[in-house]
Amino acid sequence: MKIIFASQNTGKVREVKSIFENSNFEIISLYDLGNNIEIDETGSTFSENAVIKAKTIYDYYKEPVIADDSGLIVEQLDGRPGVYSARYAGEKCTFEDNNIKVINELKEFPEPHKAKFVCTAVFYDGKNIIETVGELKGKIIKEQRGNNGFGYDPIFVPDGYDKTIAELSLEEKNKISHRAEAFNKLLAKLKRYFKI
Template sequence: MKILIATRNKGKLKEFRSLLSDLGIDIVSIDDVFTDAPIVKEDGKTYEENALKKAETLYRFSSLPTVADDSGLEVEALNGAPGVFSARFAGEGLSDEENNRKLLSLLRDYPMEKRKARFKAVIAFVGPGIKKVFEGELRGHIAFEAAGKDGFGYDPIFIPEGYDKTLAQLGKEIKNSISHRAEALNKLKEFLKTIRN
């Protein structure tokens, strides 16, 4: 079985491959197999809308069973922001580091107990006659400053519940066992086991 992962994000693709590697499924990315794949505008109001839109669009384009996700960071003190705008929080096309700086700046006067946050991930699978959605969540809080080199996105400023280090400091092995995407991917993985033959 071959599955298309609908992302151009190298960090996200690496995480997908790592977490699904033991299934014996050929995992390909958009850039692995297509030079002319459509760019899907993530303009949905929810993670689910965005994930399904990407998966459906790229499934129609490629005819390959397609997995797409949308995820974001929701900060309680900011009424759930950045949310679906997480990737472009500091502005369209700006870096993870710039998004992190903006968020830290907005929270600079907040004490730790007011820095509660959660990562949320929604993964959509679209294949022949199949449309499924899987969700995951990781609760924690926002650090006072960025720390760590592993990971991507908001990993350097997010401290998961039960830990005293950021996701970027904890390393890939721990992150892959506790992350919001890992939770959703494990649900996808169980589903794929039922259909892969």
């Protein structure tokens, strides 16, 4: 069964396809479809934004859709960047711009800089919404390390690790990440939903 993944982010697409690869679901991304639909993420929570993405793409293709919204929540920054994680340093900013902004904002605070990644994943088929949440707790460090991953991965060290997420392999990341947790839970719910 084909499901459209409402994402153009190649890093996310690679992670989610690897989670679904041995299931009965074939994940087709917007990137695969050659479509870069601009979606206005106006929600105030990860859940609201994920549902907005799923419904927008469903309305366009009339096919079942999965979508997610995720971000970094830093305790000492009162939960920022939160839903603004992707564009924290401003419109058209790079991942590095965002990382530098977070590092600079934390300079006035004592270590450790406790943080967590949160991901809300949703499925929408025109009738029902199925939603799951994943979290990964850790801390923010002062310098970027590692070339794997994307986003805030180079400055985030998960609890129990001495490496940043960007220093882990995709296989290691998919065992612990917030996105992996959310999408593994979603996959389990979809198997029950479709009785497969």
